[in-house]
Each structure stands twice: as C-alpha cells, then as structure tokens.
Amino acid sequence: MRRLSPFTRQPRESVAALGEVRLIAAIRKWLGDTSPRSPFGIGDDCAVLPSVPGASLVTVDPVIHGRHFDDSVPPEAVGGKLLKRNLSDIAAMGGRPRAAVLAVTLDARVRIRWLERFYRGLAAAAREHGVKIVGGDVAEAPGVLAASLTLVGSAAGRRILTRRGARAGDWIYVTGELGASRASGHHHAFTPRLAEGAWLATRAEVRSMMDISDGLAKDLAALTPPRSIPDLEAGSLPLRKGASAKSALTEGEDYELVFAVASRADRGTLETAWRRRFPRVRITRIGRFRAIGKSRRGAASLSTLHGYEHFR
C-alpha cells in the first residue's frame, strides 16, 4: 500500500468533479459486495437489519485527518483502521459485529483516487470480519477529511462483558503486546481481538473486560473496582519490540484486551485453555487489583501516568 496525499489541486481529480450522485454511485461500486441493496443497505431512508436474538451492541468512533491519520498512512489503512477501531470495541464486550453505517465529511478538493482506496480498504476489512456497510452519508465541509463509523453488533454468546465486575484481589491480564503503536504501524495494522473477546466472555472466571485504546494507565482506571488500585508487577508488561514501559502505559492505540480474572480462579486452567485456543496470541498476567491500604511496596504507581487525553 502506497501513501497518497488526500488533497489535490487538480479539479478533475477531486470529488468536486464527480458531484454527489456520481460520487454515491462510485462509493457503492468501491464497497462492492459488502454493501447490500436497499432496504437492507444503502439507498433508502434507513437500512433494515433483520432481527437476531439477544441484545444489540452499538459503538461509534471516527478517523480524522490530522488527528488519527496523516498523509503517511495509506488510504486503505485509514479505511481499515476506521472499521477495526470499532470492531475492537465490539470485541471488548464479547460481541460479534453485524453492520455499519458511515458518515463521511469531505473538502471538495479531496482526491477521488484517495477516497476510492479508502473505501476499498474499508470494504476489505468489512469482508474479512463479516460486516455489511448498510448506510451512510457524505457531506461537504471546507478543510475537513473525517469519517465516523457506527457499528452494530450482538452478543456472540450468552454473556457480554462490561467494564464493571472486577473485585479487589482479581488478577489483571492483557492480550498481545503493548506500546510503540504509532512508531511500529500497529495503530493501523492491528487485528481486532474478536475471537479472543468472544471466547473470554464464555469463561466464568473472567469478570470484566475492555480494550486498550487510550493507554493502559488511563483505561485500567475504568476497570478498577471501587476503593482499589491496580497493582502492576514491575517488568511484567508485555512490550512490543522497541517499546518503553512508559509508552506501553500511556501511548494508547494498542487495541488489545485487558481483563480481570477472579482471584480464586485456577489460572493454570485458564492459561492452558487459552494457549490451546489461541496459540499465536499471548496473554500476560500483569498484576492485580488491590484494596487501598494494601498496596505492595514497589508496585508501579499509575497516579502520575496518564493516557492520551483530547483537548490537552
């Protein structure tokens, strides 16, 4: 995948040369078989999703030029990242994705070829994960290149996992490796942990779960039970090649799962079953939640570390 500047000074190459009607026809072509016909997809006032048993999951995340990607990221990777960011949220609840709608906001000087490669990258990721793109909107705004995707899913099994449920004493685990997400290209090349999240939701000893998007230090706070702190073992973090512990704690965009395991659980059974099911993805026990007042000396203090915070 080659990089390509999203903006062009050649009017012939820009979306302005297409106009809305031909642009929408082009988008349908680029999305191909991931875009079903109306009323089950694009082309009516709403998309229609057939009924499935159980609760629905809904999440929304954008990608914005200058914020979540720049000219160095190939357009296919931007489209893929947009879907996968949202898939990671579905994975974090133990869900299965179903269908997505997409709102795109564009400067009229956006390059048609960039947009084609963006949509084709989105379609490839959608195909890989069995997601249909069922609706969308395209609007013009000067100086903007942004897309916001809403993903609808359902529970993969009987249980969904939320961020609540961990108790003091529970063990803290993470999937995969953390840190250096931007420098390594992981921030767009990652694979959302859908199968892993669905499997963890079937395990009674897993009490709560979320994905790591803003950095472990910040995200872990949301998983921490009341009157407790996360007590991480020094040197336990599974670092990506070239990543520092600080990057693993604060950089974010890891899109790995962090989950709490009941303190009384047989960890060996869980870890063995995991290795059998997911031989290529590691899980690592990085510490436990400890009631305040019982913090072990030497434990990493998270209070001075912050994950990525917008508007700062």
Added chain:
Amino acid sequence: MRRLSPFTRQPRESVAALGEVRLIAAIRKWLGDTSPRSPFGIGDDCAVLPSVPGASLVTVDPVIHGRHFDDSVPPEAVGGKLLKRNLSDIAAMGGRPRAAVLAVTLDARVRIRWLERFYRGLAAAAREHGVKIVGGDVAEAPGVLAASLTLVGSAAGRRILTRRGARAGDWIYVTGELGASRASGHHHAFTPRLAEGAWLATRAEVRSMMDISDGLAKDLAALTPPRSIPDLEAGSLPLRKGASAKSALTEGEDYELVFAVASRADRGTLETAWRRRFPRVRITRIGRFRAIGKSRRGAASLSTLHGYEHFR
C-alpha cells in the same frame, strides 16, 4: 432561544479549558435522563440495547457548521435539528426510534456554553420523542464543528415502508406544506412525522414512502417506478407561506413525507381516516405516476429541476 457564536477567543470559555475527562462528565450532565448509565448507555466500549422483536432500522445524518447551520441558528435548535433529521428518516419507513449514538468533532476554541446549549437542545428533542442517547465520541479537529448522529429504531407495526413498491398509475401524496424551509426557520423548527409515518405504514393502500430532504423533484425520482414519470398537477403543491413552486420542488429540508397510494384505492376513505387521526396536518394529492408515453400535456416537467446536490 438566542443565537450564540460557537467559537470564542477566550481560552477560559473554550472546551480546551475543560479537557476531555471533564468535558465528557459535563456532556453526561447536559444530556441528563436521556443518557442511561452503562452498559445501557455512555461509559463502556459499546452501548447495550435490549432485544426487541422485529427488524432494526439504522440511519445516520450529520450537522456541520457552515453547511447545515450557521451562527444565526440557536445552539439548542442545532441539537434538535440533528436528532430530528434522523427521526424523519425513521418516520419515512414507518418506524419507531429507540436509541442514538453521537460523534462530535470540535475545534478546541468551541465555546463551552454553546456546546452545553447544543446538548441540552438535543436532550430536549430526545426526551420529546422517547430516544435515549446511549453512546458517543468527542474528538478534536482544527476549524471543525460537526456532529454525526446514528439513530437505531424498529418497525412501529407489522410493516415497514420502503422507497420501492409504487406502480404506474399510483397517486402521489405529501404531508404538510413545502418550500421556503430555510427562510421560514422550518429547517430546524419542524416536527418529524413519526406518528403519521407509523400510521401510513398500517394502511395497505400506501405502497411506498420517503421523506423530503433534498427537494421534492430530486427525492420523488427515488419513489418513481421503472419506465414511469411523476406527473404533477399544476397548482397542486401545498406551499408554505411565502414559498414559490420552485422552492417547494428544489430547496429541500421539508422533512415531510411523500407516499404512493394504489391507483384502485378508495382515496376518500384514506383521506377521511387521515383527517380523523391527524386533524392538524394536511395531506395533499399532488399527482400520479404515469407510464412513459402517457404523460399528460401541461404536466410539470421535473427533468429541468434538481434538488439540493452536494459538491456542486
């Protein structure tokens, strides 16, 4: 509702002064009881929607500063319009709205007070129509003020109405009045036709339906059966006060319903039942779909009229 410029040069009054964590806490306060606690609302990786029988409807529409609103529109009206644009799409299928997620993109100089009034306006509209705001995302981008809302609904009754189904000979009806939407303030003050759409979907003689957002001339093309044209009766358009026929055909943002009634139906029965159920909203028969080659002389030709088209 007073107007208020969305941008400020006073750092203390801008969202940059809040930072993300306090901003999200403030948004939850502004949304109040329309924002349920996680996992049924904001605060987890996904929102969880309890299961309901029947198909789901999904639609997405944005509001963008400089495109769908400007400084003259009070912020409450912008928030209300964002939800109501999407409600109109649910109405157009004969649906009932359930829950919404909201992706907001902001310049760091956006005024906190503007944002508060925007969210409170959105919450008021959500409360009025029984919609919960169950999730969202806030991201920063220079020079942008945009919000994209995805609305999930379900069929209100046994049937949903799509844009397909009209046949040559069918009568064309519209609800309410058309034209001069921007000049009159209708574009943000309108009431989405939810009860009306749900009722029309229960009527067997109504074959297809959509809402009028881009202008009747353009939107009607989507309702027109193959090898047919819409043949409008001169002078039949229900014009809003001060509106020209051209404005009614091309301006858009009417958010009224246009629907096709079977040619053999007893129109008197339908019209009487309508008046009994909706005494304050008129319906008007504006013409019929005619097979090509049978166009009546003097019929308004739509071929030279276009609705609002982006990127032109």
